[in-house]
Amino acid sequence: MREDIRDVESIRSLSQLQLLVDCLPERIGSLLSINALREDLSVAHKTAAHWLDVLERFYYHFRIYPFGGSRIRSLKKNPKLYLWDWSEVSDDGGARLENLIASHLLKLCHYLQDVDGRKTGLHFLRDNDGREVDFLVTEAGKPWFAVEVKSSVSDLSRHLTYFGDRLQIPRLYQVVGMPGVDQLRGNIRTISADKFLLAIP
Numbered sequence: 001m002r003e004d005i006r007d008v009e010s011i012r013s014l015s016q017l018q019l020l021v022d023c024l025p026e027r028i029g030s031l032l033s034i035n036a037l038r039e040d041l042s043v044a045h046k047t048a049a050h051w052l053d054v055l056e057r058f059y060y061h062f063r064i065y066p067f068g069g070s071r072i073r074s075l076k077k078n079p080k081l082y083l084w085d086w087s088e089v090s091d092d093g094g095a096r097l098e099n100l101i102a103s104h105l106l107k108l109c110h111y112l113q114d115v116d117g118r119k120t121g122l123h124f125l126r127d128n129d130g131r132e133v134d135f136l137v138t139e140a141g142k143p144w145f146a147v148e149v150k151s152s153v154s155d156l157s158r159h160l161t162y163f164g165d166r167l168q169i170p171r172l173y174q175v176v177g178m179p180g181v182d183q184l185r186g187n188i189r190t191i192s193a194d195k196f197l198l199a200i201p
Helices: 005-006 015-022 034-041 045-057 092-116 158-167 193-198
Strands: 063-066 080-083 121-124 134-139 142-150 173-175 182-185 188-192
Touching: 015 034, 015 045, 015 142, 034 045, 045 063, 063 092, 080 092, 092 121, 092 134, 092 142, 092 193, 121 158, 134 158, 142 158, 158 188, 173 193, 188 193
Parallel strands: 063 121, 142 173, 173 188
Antiparallel strands: 063 080, 121 134, 134 142, 182 188
């Protein structure tokens, strides 16, 4: 904040930028609204958007966008935001685990692109009726596998089943924070986060 960004970017109010940094961790996993951030910081929409772009260029956070498909009425705009340093995220409600999985999935996509030249992408699923799945990894623009993150073992995600059928997603995972879990229920594999991450470079 006070060294790298100050030396490279022309930002007048580093203190307000710090306020933005302080409030981003509590928005992990939710739809990102620049208007809400603008109101909280009492700055112009253009300023808030510029600050988010600056922080993203300095690898503080990254954004993923909803997957659009002809078979779902998907959202077209608002992304979700995650931090590269997931340890800054509060552990309440499973947000930290979700952020951890997000960063590793994005690294997987980057690895497959750089090493194998595969056109992979990371998205989330959400339609206008409020159904949502945390992550969808695509290859060549087509669904490859979807991931729903839960802090503990619970009932299978109905939204994961819905989108899996609707988009014909080959692999479906419900990743949980509890150790020692690996079971196949229907076409959804419920698996512990540590075991799931072993398969990701």
